Amino acid sequence: MSLIVAxxxxxxxxxxxxxxxxxxxxxxxGLQWLDWAIHSxxxxxxxxxxxxxxxxxxxGLHGTPLTLLPVTGLSASPVKLMTLGLxxxxxxxxxxxQGTSDGVVDARLNRILAQHQLVRQQDLHAVQAWLTQLGxxxxxxxxxxxxxxxxxxxxxxxxxxxxxxxxxxxxxxxAAQFGIDQARSPMEFADxxxxxxxxxxxxxxxxxxxxxxxxxxxxxxxLDCPQLQGLPSPIAVIQAVKDWNSRSRQLGFARISLAAxxxxxxxxxxxxxxxxxxxxIWRYVQAAQSFLLSTTQVLPHMNQDGAxxxxxxxxxxxxxxxxxxxxxxxxxxxxxPNVNSSQSNTPAETSPSSxxxx
Numbered sequence: 001m002s003l004i005v006a007x008x009x010x011x012x013x014x015x016x017x018x019x020x021x022x023x024x025x026x027x028x029x030g031l032q033w034l035d036w037a038i039h040s041x042x043x044x045x046x047x048x049x050x051x052x053x054x055x056x057x058x059x060g061l062h063g064t065p066l067t068l069l070p071v072t073g074l075s076a077s078p079v080k081l082m083t084l085g086l087x088x089x090x091x092x093x094x095x096x097x098q099g100t101s102d103g104v105v106d107a108r109l110n111r112i113l114a115q116h117q118l119v120r121q122q123d124l125h126a127v128q129a130w131l132t133q134l135g136x137x138x139x140x141x142x143x144x145x146x147x148x149x150x151x152x153x154x155x156x157x158x159x160x161x162x163x164x165x166x167x168x169x170x171x172x173x174x175a176a177q178f179g180i181d182q183a184r185s186p187m188e189f190a191d192x193x194x195x196x197x198x199x200x201x202x203x204x205x206x207x208x209x210x211x212x213x214x215x216x217x218x219x220x221x222x223l224d225c226p227q228l229q230g231l232p233s234p235i236a237v238i239q240a241v242k243d244w245n246s247r248s249r250q251l252g253f254a255r256i257s258l259a260a261x262x263x264x265x266x267x268x269x270x271x272x273x274x275x276x277x278x279x280x281i282w283r284y285v286q287a288a289q290s291f292l293l294s295t296t297q298v299l300p301h302m303n304q305d306g307a308x309x310x311x312x313x314x315x316x317x318x319x320x321x322x323x324x325x326x327x328x329x330x331x332x333x334x335x336x337p338n339v340n341s342s343q344s345n346t347p348a349e350t351s352p353s354s355x356x357x358x
Contacts, residue, residue: 002040005047010038019086020050022093023078027058027067051231054078055306065306066147071096072109073120075147077306079231080118088112118304119154127153134176141180141189148305148326149186156190171200178208183257191257198264212260215269218277219259222285223252225331228324234298234311237322240330241292250289254323254331266337288335291318 003010013021013034024030034057037045047053058067058078068075072095081089091108100106113120127150131137145153175196176189183189192212199208226244228236241251253259262284263269269280295315302309307326310333313319323333 002043003034003037003045003047005053006049012038016053017050019082019089020054022086022089023054023082024057026069026081026093026096027054027061027078029061030054030057033057033061051079051082054082069096071099073122074113074118075121076118076304079306080116080302080304081306083302084112084116088116117301119151124150124154127157130157131176134173136176136180139180141183141186145186148303148308151304152187152190156193171197175200182212188255188257191255191261195257195261195264198261211264211269214277215260215263215281216256218281219253219256219263221252222250222259222281223256224249225252225254225329228328228330230328231307231309232324232328234300237311237324237330238292238296238298241322245289245293250285251292251322251330251332254325254329254333258333262334266335284335287337288320288332291315291320291335292322292332295320 005016008015010016013031016024016034021031021034024034037043047056055065055078059065065077065079066075067078067081069092072092074092081092084092091105091112095105095109098105100109112118128137128142131139131142131153136142175193178196179189179191179193182192195212196208199211226240226249228240232240244251253262259281263281267280267284269277292313295313295318297314299312299314300309301312305326309324311322311324313322317338318336320335321333323331325331
């Protein structure tokens with residue numbers, strides 16, 4: 001046989017699960033490639049699972065991990081689409097083949113997109129309009145954004161406005177300019193934008209630069225993170241964190257701007273003298289490490305790019321989020337000592353059939 005999936009010979013397309021075939025049908029040319037691969041006499045394919053089958057079909061055919069569904073306007077990884085489950089994927093496929101003019105189909109589609117945190121290209125246009133409103137749309141930071149970067153800004157845009165920004169729109173513009181001045185990427189812009197607003201809420205906006213300068217040099221040691229292979233399971237991610245700690249290494253943040261944001265969000269540092277930066281950071285990070293090592297309840301969520309995942313850990317009044325990025329690096333995305341004052345809006349989700357997927 002020319003195609004082997006999970007150790008099984010695939011003599012015909014029906015040997016692939018309905019979920020896998022449906023996902024391949026959303027990849028342009030996916031089913032045609034499957035038929036060719038099954039009967040090929042020149043090339044032999046050995047895929048570890050159906051998740052890798054659809055991912056490799058998309059990448060091999062189109063040179064990109066993201067498949068575009070032109071009717072619904074959705075750009076997403078087929079790996080992510082497999083996490084929708086058969087029923088929801090059928091609705092997406094129906095909308096893609098029959099259009100969304102049917103009100104019932106459109107309503108079901110919108111529910112599914114919201115449930116799985118999938119954002120269509122037309123919805124991402126709101127990001128550009130928001131940046132224009134803030135007066136920073138022409139900044140070079142946003143000249144060529146990836147899907148994860150655009151989604152990061154979209155999620156920031158969807159957050160409820162604070163009382164300060166409602167009463168003082170100029171505050172949002174000041175925060176945006178602060179973000180542009182400090183950041184070198186869209187995600188750093190999102191971090192520093194929120195950093196400024198968090199300080200402004202405590203009447204500290206005039207001290208934002210001083211506070212940031214006091215924090216940053218003390219955060220260099222909290223950027224160390226382990227790198228895994230491929231798309232590991234939630235259990236493998238938690239074990240990697242424990243193994244990291246057993247080597248006397250602390251799980252760090254993905255970027256220094258995010259570390260600074262979490263410190264001002266979750267500690268009293270902004271109300272303390274700037275020479276207490278190191279102590280404030282140490283207490284926060286040590287509390288996060290202790291929580292990570294003592295918690296086993298993990299809720300996974302795969303992002304739209306199909307390559308990055310979030311893992312939410314809950315326990316008592318505490319909550320933490322780990323991030324597995326597109327390079328399989330595990331980092332501390334957030335740690336909330338008191339979830340009653342800061343709730344996470346990221347839902348859990350079911351996993352693809354692959355034992356490797358999160």
